[in-house]
Amino acid sequence: xxxxxxxxxxxSEIAFLAEMExxxxxxxxxxxxxxxxxxxxxxxxxxxxAALPLxxxxxxxxxxxxxxxxxxxxxxxxxxxxxxxxxxxxxxxSAFSPPPPLPGQPSIRDQGLEPTARPQYTLDGNRYxxxxxxxxxxxxxxxxxxxxxxxxxxxxxxxxxxLLDVASDDLVDPDQIRRLLKDLREVRMAKxxxxxxxxxxxxxxxxxxxxxxxxxxxxxxxxxFLAGVVDGxxxxxxxxxxxxxxxxxxxxxxxxxxxxxxxxxxxxxEF
Amino acid sequence: MDIDDILASVDRGxxxxxxxxxxxxxxxxxxxxxxxxxxxxxxxxxxxxxRVMDRVRIQIETIEDLAASSADTIxxxxxxxxxxxxxxxxxxxxxxxxxxxxxxLRARLAKLTKYSMHYLVQLASRNKNPLSTxxxxxxxxxxxxxxxxxxxxxxxxxxxxxxxxxxxxGPETSFVHAHQTLLAGHYGGSxxxxxxxxLRRLDDxxxxxxxxxxxxxxxxxxxxxxxxxxxxxxxxxxGVEEVGVVMRMGDVWVVRWEGVRRAWERGEVExx
Amino acid sequence: MSYYDIDxxxxxxxxxxxxxxxxxxxxxxLEVPGLGIxxxxxxxxIKAGTRIDLPLWLGEMLSIGARLGTSRLVTLDMPDALAxxxxxxxxxxxxxxxxxxxxxxxxxxxxxILEIFEEEEMVDVLIDTFKKRAAEISDxxxxxxxxxxxxxxxxxxxxxxxxxxxxxxHDRAKEVRIWAGEAKKK
Numbered sequence: 001x002x003x004x005x006x007x008x009x010x011x012s013e014i015a016f017l018a019e020m021e022x023x024x025x026x027x028x029x030x031x032x033x034x035x036x037x038x039x040x041x042x043x044x045x046x047x048x049x050a051a052l053p054l055x056x057x058x059x060x061x062x063x064x065x066x067x068x069x070x071x072x073x074x075x076x077x078x079x080x081x082x083x084x085x086x087x088x089x090x091x092x093x094s095a096f097s098p099p100p101p102l103p104g105q106p107s108i109r110d111q112g113l114e115p116t117a118r119p120q121y122t123l124d125g126n127r128y129x130x131x132x133x134x135x136x137x138x139x140x141x142x143x144x145x146x147x148x149x150x151x152x153x154x155x156x157x158x159x160x161x162x163l164l165d166v167a168s169d170d171l172v173d174p175d176q177i178r179r180l181l182k183d184l185r186e187v188r189m190a191k192x193x194x195x196x197x198x199x200x201x202x203x204x205x206x207x208x209x210x211x212x213x214x215x216x217x218x219x220x221x222x223x224x225f226l227a228g229v230v231d232g233x234x235x236x237x238x239x240x241x242x243x244x245x246x247x248x249x250x251x252x253x254x255x256x257x258x259x260x261x262x263x264x265x266x267x268x269x270e271f
Numbered sequence: 272m273d274i275d276d277i278l279a280s281v282d283r284g285x286x287x288x289x290x291x292x293x294x295x296x297x298x299x300x301x302x303x304x305x306x307x308x309x310x311x312x313x314x315x316x317x318x319x320x321x322r323v324m325d326r327v328r329i330q331i332e333t334i335e336d337l338a339a340s341s342a343d344t345i346x347x348x349x350x351x352x353x354x355x356x357x358x359x360x361x362x363x364x365x366x367x368x369x370x371x372x373x374x375x376l377r378a379r380l381a382k383l384t385k386y387s388m389h390y391l392v393q394l395a396s397r398n399k400n401p402l403s404t405x406x407x408x409x410x411x412x413x414x415x416x417x418x419x420x421x422x423x424x425x426x427x428x429x430x431x432x433x434x435x436x437x438x439x440x441g442p443e444t445s446f447v448h449a450h451q452t453l454l455a456g457h458y459g460g461s462x463x464x465x466x467x468x469x470l471r472r473l474d475d476x477x478x479x480x481x482x483x484x485x486x487x488x489x490x491x492x493x494x495x496x497x498x499x500x501x502x503x504x505x506x507x508x509x510g511v512e513e514v515g516v517v518m519r520m521g522d523v524w525v526v527r528w529e530g531v532r533r534a535w536e537r538g539e540v541e542x543x
Numbered sequence: 544m545s546y547y548d549i550d551x552x553x554x555x556x557x558x559x560x561x562x563x564x565x566x567x568x569x570x571x572x573l574e575v576p577g578l579g580i581x582x583x584x585x586x587x588x589i590k591a592g593t594r595i596d597l598p599l600w601l602g603e604m605l606s607i608g609a610r611l612g613t614s615r616l617v618t619l620d621m622p623d624a625l626a627x628x629x630x631x632x633x634x635x636x637x638x639x640x641x642x643x644x645x646x647x648x649x650x651x652x653x654x655x656i657l658e659i660f661e662e663e664e665m666v667d668v669l670i671d672t673f674k675k676r677a678a679e680i681s682d683x684x685x686x687x688x689x690x691x692x693x694x695x696x697x698x699x700x701x702x703x704x705x706x707x708x709x710x711x712x713h714d715r716a717k718e719v720r721i722w723a724g725e726a727k728k729k
Contacts, residue, residue, distance in 0.1 A: 005378075008493075009307050011715075011722040016370070020300065031353055036364040037326055039293025055367070056360060065356070102497065105520045115499045115520040119538075122298055123291055124318050127538045129497035134297045161723060189685075196678045199525075200670060202491055206505030206515020208526035211493070219493055219523075219543060221719045224711035225684070226525060229677045230491045232704055233670055236650060239657040240666045482546045 006224060014220045018158030019055035020133040024069040024140035026050075027060070051139055054159065058166050068167040069140035071153070074160055076173050078150035079180035086187045094191055096213030100137050100151045103130065107148050132216075157185065157217035188215075192222055196229060203233035204241055295322055296368070303375045305535070305542035308493070309528055310486035312382045312390065314438040314536075327368060334361050382486065383443060387451040388426075388474060389485035394444065395428035397435065423455035423463045426473040488529040496522045498539035503530040550703055554648040554655060555600040567602035568620040570594045575616075599655060606659070624649060625656055630668050637672035638679055641700035649702035680705060684712035 009017065020038065027044035034041040042050050049069065052060075060066035072078060085097045098108045106113035119127040137153035153159070160181050168174040195209070202209040211219070234241075298319055306313050341354050383390060427448070436444040455473055463471045475482045496518035503526050505513035518524050523543065534540045545551060571593045579587030581595055589595075597605070605617045623629075624646040632640050642649040653669055656662075680701070683694050701709060720726035 005307075006711075006714075007308065007310070009304055011718040013307075013374070015722055016367070017300070017304065031356065034357065034360060035292070036361070037292060037323075037330055037368040038296045038364060039290070041360075055363065059360065059363065063356075099521065102521050104499075117497065117499045117520060117539075120294070122294060122319075123322065124316075128294070128298065129538060129541075130297065131301075131495060131497060131541050134300075193678065193681050196674055196681065199674065202525040202527075204515075205489075205527060206503050206513060206530060208503050208516045208518070208524045208530075210518075211523045211525060212521065214523050216543070217719060217722075221715050222712075223493060224715045225677075225681060225708060227491050228708045228711050229674070230525060232650060232673055232677075232708070234489060235654045236657070236669045236673060237666055238654065239661070240663060243661070243663075480546050484545050484547060 007227075008223045009220065011217065011220055014155075014216050015158045015162070017133055018155035018162070018216065019053065019058070021054045021138045021153075021155055021159055022051050022134075022136055023054050023057045023071065023138050023159075024049050024051055025057050025060065025066040026069060027066045029065050031065075049140070051136070054138070054162065058162060061167050061170075068163065068170045070163060070167075070171050071138040071159070072141055073138075073150045073152060073156070074163060074171065074177060075150075076176045076180060079177060079184065081150055082152055083180055083184055083187065086184060086191075094194060096188060096191065096211070098151060099213045100135075100148070100153055103135070108151075109148070152184070152213070152215065155216050157181075157215050185218075188218060192218065199226065199229050200233050200237070202230045203237055205245075291322075292326060295319060295326075299323055299368075299371060299375075301541060303371045303378075306375055306378050308542040310382070310490055311488060311528075312379055312386075312438050312443075312486075315436075315440040315443065317440065320440075323368070323372070327365070327372075330361065330365050334358065334365065337361070379443065380446070383439070383447045384450055386485050387447050387454070388483045390439065390447055391428045391430060391451055392474065392483055393485075394430050394433060394436065394439070421468045421471055423459040423471050423473050424452055426471075427451045427455050488532070489527050491525050492528045492531070493543040494518075494524055494526060494531055494535070494540040495543055496520055496524065496540055498534070498537075501531070501534045501539050503527075504533065505530065550648055550651055553703075554651040555598065566596035567599050567622055568594060569597050569602045569605065569617040570620070571617050573616055599652070603655075603659065619659065621660065622646075622652065622656065624652060625665065630665060633668050633672045637675045638697060640672075641696075642676075642702040642705070643700050647703055650704040676701075676705060677708060680709050681712055684709050685716050 025044075026049055027046045029044070029046065031044040033043040038053060041052060041056065044050050044066070057066065057068050061068055073082070082097055085092055089097075101107055102115075104118040105115045117129060119129055122128045132154035138155070138159050160177070163171060164174055164178055164181075171177055192211075192214070195211075198209055201207045298316070302313070302316060302319070337354065337358050341358060430444065430448055433444065439447065458473070459471070473482055497520065499520050500517055502514040502517045503524075505515050506529070515530065516524075516526075518526075518540070531540050535542065571589050571591055574591045575589040577586065578589045579585060581597065582589065582593065602617065602619060606619050621627075629640070629645060646652050650669070650673065653665075657666060679697060683698060686694075698709065717726060
């Protein structure tokens with residue numbers, strides 16, 4: 001067997017990916033700028049803050065060469081607020097709390113606004129839309145953007161866990177943070193599992209089930225199971241899907257097909 | 272930006288600036304995650320991989336130079352106390368990039384060995400050269416069982432006249448052909464050789480079940496929608512304009528891979 | 544069905560139990576000279592109207608003519624594993640049915656049978672069964688102490704597809720616990 005790992009990145013690879021998140025540090029020593037394969041690293045000049053990839057920040061922190069400024073969401077107040085939304089808020093009984101918006105995506109407070117995707121261009125001239133771990137979702141905010149409520153970034157489990165491990169002295173009330181992260185994990189895990197009931201929506205062509213707000217590690221933990229369930233449902237329902245498609249094709253041939261798929265849209269439910 | 276920096280980046284030509292390294296690194300990372308997430312082999316991003324491999328080579332030289340100077344100044348480390356730190360950072364960064372490349376290549380090889388006949392048949396049929404139809408049809412038609420010396424290797428498609436190797440890279444194409452030829456030879460030597468001639472093929476269709484197995488594109492994947500709105504196609508393959516649910520920017524969905532493959536090619540969704 | 548898939552092959556050729564609930568009950572519509580071997584009477588003929596349980600691959604093949612309407616060599620019935628009383632039990636409470644005892648490849652068999660028979664209601668019952676049992680499987684797979692009490696019986700009754708589901712859920716959950724330092728690598 002050339003490659004024994006299962007489909008979809010594993011827990012340790014997810015953590016590896018999360019280490020590419022950018023965090024803010026306060027260096028305790030000088031270091032000249034570096035050109036890494038992951039991109040340039042700015043010179044470190046105490047006490048000026050610098051933004052670095054998490055793996056490098058952890059390396060410096062372990063050697064006591066820097067302190068890490070925790071991201072605003074990794075604070076007991078923010079986490080309590082998010083936990084309240086996750087467990088009490090009417091709109092999020094079965095859905096995850098909203099993730100931080102992508103660039104060009106309106107804030108949760110401006111729900112009426114249309115998103116405008118803002119592509120960059122790659123060296124090959126293709127459109128490129130940045131996404132985690134390559135967005136500043138874990139940096140300390142210099143400008144206080146109080147408009148956006150605190151939100152769990154995509155790599156919240158990994159970043160939270162690693163900072164608690166290596167930089168707990170840089171966090172506000174780390175024990176409380178640890179408890180809150182654990183509670184959040186449990187509330188959200190329960191939502192993930194209660195969602196099995198709507199998974200048949202993803203088992204048909206053109207269908208899908210939304211998991212918006214899910215974290216990377218949460219997805220990694222459930223992906224094999226979820227994909228297995230949808231796969232099983234697809235196979236059991238294959239004869240029915242086939243019959244439905246033939247029926248649609250017939251209707252279209254007779255001009256009786258009106259182009260809508262209302263039935264499917266109504267079935268759609270968020271987790 | 273300093274004027275020296277600008278001049279330096281111009282000297283190295285386009286694509287060599289530190290910013291482009293960051294962008295390429297992000298693309299490589301995203302491609303690695305995607306390759307690990309789907310059942311089929313994704314189109315090999317040749318220009319990206321060439322740039323990344325060039326940078327890896329340069330970085331290895333840089334590290335070797337630094338290591339050499341560190342050895343020179345071993346008696347006098349106070350002059351450059353950060354040398355070892357810089358070295359360990361550069362080495363960690365290099366090891367991380369190498370991990371991604373290795374994992375990416377191994378994931379592709381795993382799919383290639385699992386579906387070797389599928390990819391060979393696909394390559395051969397897409398590259399049908401009118402001038403070499405003789406060899407093509409011989410390797411593909413069922414009537415070749417008339418040949419008294421039929422061996423399992425005969426069902427390995429001939430890809431010697433290949434122009435377009437997509438979705439594979441050149442080395443991957445040679446690998447999969449060599450792999451399948453060895454496998455067919457091994458089957459022939461160990462058991463197929465004892466079978467009647469017409470039962471020695473590895474691309475048979477008898478009984479309605481094809482021996483050539485490809486990846487299942489109806490399996491679900493997990494995606495994040497990056498464009499403003501992306502519809503999920505009901506049937507990604509047949510060009511039917513039927514549309515299913517519509518994903519909105521920032522959404523994460525469980526959907527069939529075939530329903531979002533086009534959008535993935537356009538960069539409007541990201542595989543998770 | 545795919546060529547090298549061991550579960551398909553096992554579903555095809557289920558011969559463990561005789562009579563097996565996974566086998567396909569076939570009734571011969573014509574007399575077939577010399578085919579008595581299927582009944583355990585080599586050299587004899589099979590009389591019209593004889594009912595024999597055949598492995599799926601064979602019954603399916605013999606029935607092709609019947610489905611095309613060209614000849615009626617055999618007619619097929621529902622295997623016992625998918626009989627009406629099983630469907631009723633699944634409707635009542637899918638978690639208490641021992642699927643493995645019915646057929647080790649219960650769902651793979653169902654998929655194949657549903658290709659032969661048009662049974663929309665059965666599809667609905669099976670989809671509901673699969674989802675309800677999957678939720679239960681997920682709960683057990685995430686329990687780091689393993690199955691206890693009633694759970695043991697339930698897990699013993701999983702069919703092959705469900706076992707793979709349990710393994711996927713269990714392995715991934717364990718991997719995360721190992722990463723988080725809550726469990727040790729074996």
